Amino acid sequence: MLEKKTEIPKHIAIIMDGNGRWAKEKNKPRVFGHKAGAEALRKVVTHSKKIGVKYLTVYAFSTENWKRSKEEVEALMLLFKAYISSERKDLLKNKIRFVVSGRKEGVSESLLKAIDSLEEATSKDYEMTLNIAFNYGGRSEIVDAFNKAMATGEKVTEENFSKFLYNQFPDPELLIRTSGEFRISNFLLWQIAYSEIYVTDVYWPDFSEKDLDKAIENFNKRERRFGGRLNAE
Numbered sequence: 357m358l359e360k361k362t363e364i365p366k367h368i369a370i371i372m373d374g375n376g377r378w379a380k381e382k383n384k385p386r387v388f389g390h391k392a393g394a395e396a397l398r399k400v401v402t403h404s405k406k407i408g409v410k411y412l413t414v415y416a417f418s419t420e421n422w423k424r425s426k427e428e429v430e431a432l433m434l435l436f437k438a439y440i441s442s443e444r445k446d447l448l449k450n451k452i453r454f455v456v457s458g459r460k461e462g463v464s465e466s467l468l469k470a471i472d473s474l475e476e477a478t479s480k481d482y483e484m485t486l487n488i489a490f491n492y493g494g495r496s497e498i499v500d501a502f503n504k505a506m507a508t509g510e511k512v513t514e515e516n517f518s519k520f521l522y523n524q525f526p527d528p529e530l531l532i533r534t535s536g537e538f539r540i541s542n543f544l545l546w547q548i549a550y551s552e553i554y555v556t557d558v559y560w561p562d563f564s565e566k567d568l569d570k571a572i573e574n575f576n577k578r579e580r581r582f583g584g585r586l587n588a589e
């Protein structure tokens with residue numbers, strides 16, 4: 357349980373890592389870990405909404421993940437499609453907007469259609485945004501933004517660049533990575549310039565509401581300076 361005075365980050369981003377290792381420890385196939393990962397996501401989304409998070413961005417499939425076995429890639433695609441249909445009712449009920457960020461190339465027509473349909477259905481009346489980074493790469497996003505800007509002929513600046521990115525959400529204050537790896541893995545490269553990073557050893561399928569609260573409590577202890585100094589010596 358979070359204390360009343362706890363500051364809830366407006367935008368939390370999560371690298372959901374460790375599904376494969378979680379499954380391996382249980383002598384199960386990797387896909388079993390991803391399925392459990394989808395369950396963990398469901399709980400974290402509901403909890404985030406409850407405590408007042410406004411934007412939750414999760415890394416579900418990177419542009420590099422195509423290099424995994426055909427079997428695993430297919431399973432991840434199917435799992436995402438299943439997630440879209442199983443979550444529709446709850447997302448609408450809980451006023452959660454569903455958004456997908458990433459490139460369309462390589463993603464099947466039927467999955468793109470399912471994404472479009474849920475994005476449209478949840479776009480009107482919402483209190484939180486769930487942004488799923490799917491077929492997403494931070495460098496691709498920056499390159500795509502740059503090309504978009506070039507096409508408009510507009511000169512880019514640090515201030516206007518974000519309008520060419522996939523979405524114009526506030527930058528995440530908190531970036532969480534599960535399973536103990538200290539890497540960014542090409543996630544939100546532009547947006548995390550000043551994010552606080554929290555790494556936990558917990559594998560993603562075991563990541564619970566309590567673990568999210570712990571990350572937020574830890575975030576509350578940080579002194580955020582954005583490059584400046586609060587107490588000049």
Ligand code: FPP
Pocket residue numbers: 372373374375376377378390391393394397415416417418421435436439488535560
């Ligand atoms: C990283 O674990 C996880 C992924 C590459 C996929 C994330 C997908 C989910 C959490 C499934 C649910 C998502 C949706 C949107 C349905 P890993 O496989 O790299 O684990 P490892 O490092 O232990 O091998």
